Amino acid sequence: MKILIYGLVTGILFGFFLQKGRVLRYDKQLGALRLMDMTIVKFMLSTVLVAMVGVYLLKDLGLIKLSVKPTNLGANIIGGLLFGAGWGLLGYCPGTSAGALGEGRWDAFWGILGMLVGAAVFAEVYPALKTTVLTWGNLGKITLPQILGVSHWVIVPVFIVGALALFWLFEKMGL
């Protein structure tokens, strides 16, 4: 029960900030895909920068564990391409479709229905995928610091500098 309330409160806070950042909208998501408006990229990268530093600090203090998803080249590449094509048509991603509905953009409802169907279809074909695509290029739970053999505190600043350079570029170009 407690964990469900944590989920709800965390979601409310995140949904609140997503709406304040104006990133839930079709026009913003398509704007990024059309390289016209980088609002969602600014939001996402800002979240990543703060979370990356915070999570690694807490990890070093022994307070939390990382949750690393396995790298599976076949599944990641094919799945990523499919996700991108579908996202470009829908204009919302799974989390933002719920948020878009919350601010009254009810075309997200068609998206939620479609996602339920997509999930059901995936469950049906999962046994076939498990023995094919999901075995192609399985590299396990790897991270950049691990494959480069350096401390994560070498990678984190590089990532921060890269993101800040990108922000500077976006502002300069009026995106």
Added chain:
Amino acid sequence: MIHRADDGWSPYLAGALSGLVLVLSVLIAGKYFGASTSFVRSAGMIEELLAPERVSQLAYFKSKTPKIEWQWMFVFGIFLGSLISASTSASFRWQALPDMWQDRFGRSISKRAIVAFLGAAVAMFGARLAGG
């Protein structure tokens, strides 16, 4: 530049605050953010009403049990949080067609419904395949 009332907050600020929420979530609840698994669980819960035998046959629903857990509440919370933010800042708008869509594809709601539905199904399949 003309200042519009509907500009919201800086995406850098709202994004950074979201990052802080994520860090606190990991610290307090041990939970990282995600959304797409909840659509699998919801699809399973709906299928359980229609064809419970089928759900028990499918291996994928063994690992993604059709039930309400942390992430499902998180996704529901995103809906509520957005609703609260939008309705307290006069940016809630009941809208069937996004502006950019309407400019390009016209006023047909069914056209938008079909494209959104199909795009969503493909996107969710891809997300599940890619693992997140």
